[in-house]
Amino acid sequence: MKRWLIILAAIFAALYAVPAGADDTAAAAPPREQLQHILDQPLYQRWRLRQERQAQTTSQKESQLMLKLREWMESFGQWLRDLFKNWKPRSSTNPSTSNSNWSWFEVMSIVKMLGWIVLGIAVIVAAYMAYRALRGMERGPGRARVLSRDQVRKALEDGHALAMDTPSWLAEADRLLSERDPRAVYRALYLALLSGLHQAGKINFRKNRTNWIYVRSYQGPPDDLPVFTDLTEMFDNVWYGLRPAESSRIDRVKDSIQFLLRQPTARRNAGE
Amino acid sequence: MSEPISDDLKEASRQLSAIKTEMARVIHGQDRVLEQMLIAIMTGGHALLEGVPGTAKTLTVRVLALTLSCRAKRIQFTPDLMPSDVIGTNVFNLATNTFALHQGPIFTDLLLGDEINRAPAKTQSALLEAMSERHATIDGVRYELSPIFTVFATQNPVEFEGTYPLPEAQLDRFLLKIAVEYPDINAERAVLEAVHRGTPSDRLEAQNLKPVLDVQGLLRLRAMLPSVRVEPGVMDYCLKITRATREHDSILLGAGPRGSIYLLMAAKARALLQGRDFVTPDDFVAMAQPVLGHRLTLTADSEISGVTRDEVLQSILDKIEVPR
Numbered sequence: 001m002k003r004w005l006i007i008l009a010a011i012f013a014a015l016y017a018v019p020a021g022a023d024d025t026a027a028a029a030p031p032r033e034q035l036q037h038i039l040d041q042p043l044y045q046r047w048r049l050r051q052e053r054q055a056q057t058t059s060q061k062e063s064q065l066m067l068k069l070r071e072w073m074e075s076f077g078q079w080l081r082d083l084f085k086n087w088k089p090r091s092s093t094n095p096s097t098s099n100s101n102w103s104w105f106e107v108m109s110i111v112k113m114l115g116w117i118v119l120g121i122a123v124i125v126a127a128y129m130a131y132r133a134l135r136g137m138e139r140g141p142g143r144a145r146v147l148s149r150d151q152v153r154k155a156l157e158d159g160h161a162l163a164m165d166t167p168s169w170l171a172e173a174d175r176l177l178s179e180r181d182p183r184a185v186y187r188a189l190y191l192a193l194l195s196g197l198h199q200a201g202k203i204n205f206r207k208n209r210t211n212w213i214y215v216r217s218y219q220g221p222p223d224d225l226p227v228f229t230d231l232t233e234m235f236d237n238v239w240y241g242l243r244p245a246e247s248s249r250i251d252r253v254k255d256s257i258q259f260l261l262r263q264p265t266a267r268r269n270a271g272e
Numbered sequence: 273m274s275e276p277i278s279d280d281l282k283e284a285s286r287q288l289s290a291i292k293t294e295m296a297r298v299i300h301g302q303d304r305v306l307e308q309m310l311i312a313i314m315t316g317g318h319a320l321l322e323g324v325p326g327t328a329k330t331l332t333v334r335v336l337a338l339t340l341s342c343r344a345k346r347i348q349f350t351p352d353l354m355p356s357d358v359i360g361t362n363v364f365n366l367a368t369n370t371f372a373l374h375q376g377p378i379f380t381d382l383l384l385g386d387e388i389n390r391a392p393a394k395t396q397s398a399l400l401e402a403m404s405e406r407h408a409t410i411d412g413v414r415y416e417l418s419p420i421f422t423v424f425a426t427q428n429p430v431e432f433e434g435t436y437p438l439p440e441a442q443l444d445r446f447l448l449k450i451a452v453e454y455p456d457i458n459a460e461r462a463v464l465e466a467v468h469r470g471t472p473s474d475r476l477e478a479q480n481l482k483p484v485l486d487v488q489g490l491l492r493l494r495a496m497l498p499s500v501r502v503e504p505g506v507m508d509y510c511l512k513i514t515r516a517t518r519e520h521d522s523i524l525l526g527a528g529p530r531g532s533i534y535l536l537m538a539a540k541a542r543a544l545l546q547g548r549d550f551v552t553p554d555d556f557v558a559m560a561q562p563v564l565g566h567r568l569t570l571t572a573d574s575e576i577s578g579v580t581r582d583e584v585l586q587s588i589l590d591k592i593e594v595p596r
Contacts, residue, residue, distance in 0.1 A: 047572055047576075050573075158593075159593075159594070159595065159596030161596075187596075190596075191596075207593045207594065208589065208590055208591060208592055208593055208594055209594060210552070210553045210554045210557055210594050211552070211553075211554065211594075211596070212552075212554045213554075213557075236548075236550075236552050237550075239503075239596070240501075240503050240506055240550050240551065240552045240553075241501060241548065241549065241550035242501065242503065242550070
């Protein structure tokens, strides 16, 4: 009897604790309601709030920017309107001028406006040239630049092949050879190779690319690839593997570099 | 300056190449997968193979076991699998009035955990101790596992119905997550031709596979890993990669120190596999995805906007300067 009472109590508790058919209705509800049910979960609520907050911040920033832009555009438009007012042939105020003949004042206005336009274009061109110059420092070796001893040392330590052109790197290799530092010689020679190949469009040098990415994306004649592979393997052995850097092989390495740089480029957009 | 590569390292490299060649006779067009599995077994790490059904994940593990002439067992993970089904249990013997240990499938050299994400967390976690400590505790008694005990777990990336995603703590125990993709057309043609000749790849007795190494040989190989050189600049490169995962905007949780350790070990094993006794930055780049990919937790916003872990890792690698 007691057990039956417990069972009945449990059934009543279950009936009143959970709305009848709650799961069934959730399952049978149309897709939109099911989606709403999911989106009402705390996790999604938090995400939605964060998204809305971000959207608000972005729209506030955007609206401020748009306001400023609109103000600037309006003032510019006003300036243009004032300028065009001066162009109108003022036959009423100045009887000496006619519709077909412009006054000296109007010609000057046009000249002034043209001057402003030319100045604007000059500023844009100057900005573009400055941008190109800055990009060029990243992109191509500094052919005309003469680097100081410290700058050359830093370029060598950083492994930045484009800091100098191939002849400069080869000269640095010769200097290091005279200092009896064959390991650094191999490094300078490999940087000379990378610099030259980049200049020739056979690889696309980036400081964050590994040596074998250059080998895999080599754009020179396919027959030259084994030479590039051998040179890369040799550099890896000397530089990362600390193998003995043989001074006797340096001339042969230089010859291989010169050979690779003389070859034509197969395709453009190396390494992309 | 270092000495030329030692004879032992040359021999180790030759043996690894031989294992790979032997496996490639049966497993067509999965060179990268074979290489990464060898890296896992070389370092003593476990691997999670993720790929759609029918890409020879199970077969590859069986072939590896045959090539290494070691024991292999398989568990098919199901929703009703119990922890005792994995590690074993003590069974009362009425005849002798004593409890006798019935060892579970983890008492082996290579364990294939098929569809690991089909088992509930409790059963999955039974593998944790075995994977990290290489021992199992049954009724309070500790049992040592094989010295080369390695788990190769598989999971299907597409099906989520009736699966229990592996928790981060367990994912972190896997050295590698190997993406098993479809073979290319030539490899698939080779598979079809083998079937056409009546010698399908999965009939291993007909493949006449030759063991290349045994357990002792594998342990000797593992002992050589410390001899693989890592230049300080290259070591820093490894550190920069893992530390960058902790500072990236799209990553909520980056790779921990275990990620750095595993990345270094995997890079050393790869170097040895390629016949080198030194690590290059390329080794880290090649192993970054399989070692670190599954250790990253992306932010909710990144997940929703469809950014993948591969893309995030690539963007990290694109920012770090290579020591040269």
